[in-house]
Amino acid sequence: MSTHVQTQQSSRVDPALLEIVRESLLADGGRVTDARIARAVRASGHVLGAGGTLHAVRSIRAELTGLGPLEHMLPQDGLTDVWINGADDVWWEAGAGPVRVPSPFAGDDEVRALAVRLISSAGRRLDEAHPCVDVQTPDGMRVHAVLPPISTGGTLISVRFRHRDVITVDDLVNSGTVSAEVLGLLLAATAGGANLLVTGSTGAGKTTVLNALLSACPVDERIVLIEDAAELRPEHPHVVGMQARHANVEGSGAIELAELVRQSLRMRPDRIVVGECRGAEVRELLTALNTGHTGAGTVHANSARAVPARLAALGALGGMTSEAVALQAGSALDLVIHLDRRGSRRALQTVALLDEKDGVLHMSSACRLVTSGSGADYEHGPAWQRFLDLAERGERR
The missing domain is CATH 3.40.50.300 (P-loop containing nucleotide triphosphate hydrolases)
Structure with missing residues (x-):
């Protein structure tokens, strides 16, 4: 097994733990923070240790508010765009032109779930009745998503990131x-x-x-x-x-x-x-x-x-x-x-x-x-x- 595949698998969080934390956060309401996620992880009864809890918090936050399994692969500086062209075709740009990277998605169901969550975070719907949606998420990302069969090659997601620093x-x-x-x-x-x-x-x-x-x-x-x-x-x-x-x-x-x-x-x-x-x-x-x-x-x-x-x-x-x-x-x-x-x-x-x-x-x-x-x-x-x-x-x- 390649190091990249091992890294992908190790970055994924236990689906059962993810669902428990998701339900806990929804029940409490309010903004999703690392502290609230950590409390929900500890309350779940899963014994992870300090390092395991930190990893779980980061992974769960990526699944709930970020770009899911792709979040851990993103460059820290200069990222401007991410394009997900179905489950097997992922690109990003960080100032040196588009770069194709190995996809962390197991199938189009994961891509679709990510698209639906990103669109929902901005108060819109993405479904068969609304298969093409463009939104700006609360943290400033511009997200455009297209579902099959309008998209002929799987779920499409285009994300543009706002500059963290103002260009002088x-x-x-x-x-x-x-x-x-x-x-x-x-x-x-x-x-x-x-x-x-x-x-x-x-x-x-x-x-x-x-x-x-x-x-x-x-x-x-x-x-x-x-x-x-x-x-x-x-x-x-x-x-x-x-x-x-x-x-x-x-x-x-x-x-x-x-x-x-x-x-x-x-x-x-x-x-x-x-x-x-x-x-x-x-x-x-x-x-x-x-x-x-x-x-x-x-x-x-x-x-x-x-x-x-x-x-x-x-x-x-x-x-x-x-x-x-x-x-x-x-x-x-x-x-x-x-x-x-x-x-x-x-x-x-x-x-x-x-x-x-x-x-x-x-x-x-x-x-x-x-x-x-x-x-x-x-x-x-x-x-x-x-x-x-x-x-x-x-x-x-």
Whole structure:
């Protein structure tokens, strides 16, 4: 028997003990803690000794609140994603690209049970009537699960972990995400009240960069965050957040991002920030930024050049014509910051300004990342001087 298989088996907890502890915790109610688990283990009558009790507590906690048998295999630092593609196919990423690892699951029943528990911890249901569910758990994990037969290869679970530590502006430079010069200009423009649109693909670093920029906002500002899943955590003294709510099992109770943007206008915000504009909320954000408010948002886009088309598509979901989107966006947005991901490396690719002409939205590059044999650096574009003017306005402020 391999060492890995032995480790997997040794990490598993006695099912009978697990069930006893589970029932004890449910009967008492309240938050699951190591101390409560240890008391329930001792009360069960199982004689484990100090070392055995500690192992049981860790294993039971993983089964009740973590990722079950996978929990003990996870790297301690840098973990961003875990993907379980059925019982035999497990991957994770910890900063160096996706890595396939041996599966600790005995069968799809274990994967399904884990998926149901993770979804239930966020107050939602995962079953035949609701086979595809996306939630954020109480400890901040974003979990998406799909059951067969919608999934053709067993139960699918995708987990994204929130950074334990806030990424600073120094971290962005040290990691090569952006040069010190461009970052300094972005920070100055943000502090001066520039309206930002941060774009890129999934995992490109949009939230990370926006977090760092918002942390540089003046301390006398009141920042209101509006998100589908709470991920933004800027280091700023006055931040309030609102999170959208999905409909319950009866199909009622949903609160959409667009409604939250409207609500934020009554909260005397100095800066309104919408994470992940995906639909009609882009109309509300553009309207707010055209009526004296300062703010920012993130949008999924394949490239900076694709942003006008992407905004037009999102605006259409909110009942806006492409001309209306161009007029609103051209007036509301000062800077577009596009990020890209190549393998494990995330980099700011383009800083651009939006211009509206004859009802059409155009991108004008301020700078873009150029890679050559001697390395990578930012090449100035036709809107470079306008970018400098925005930064200077912030520096004067």
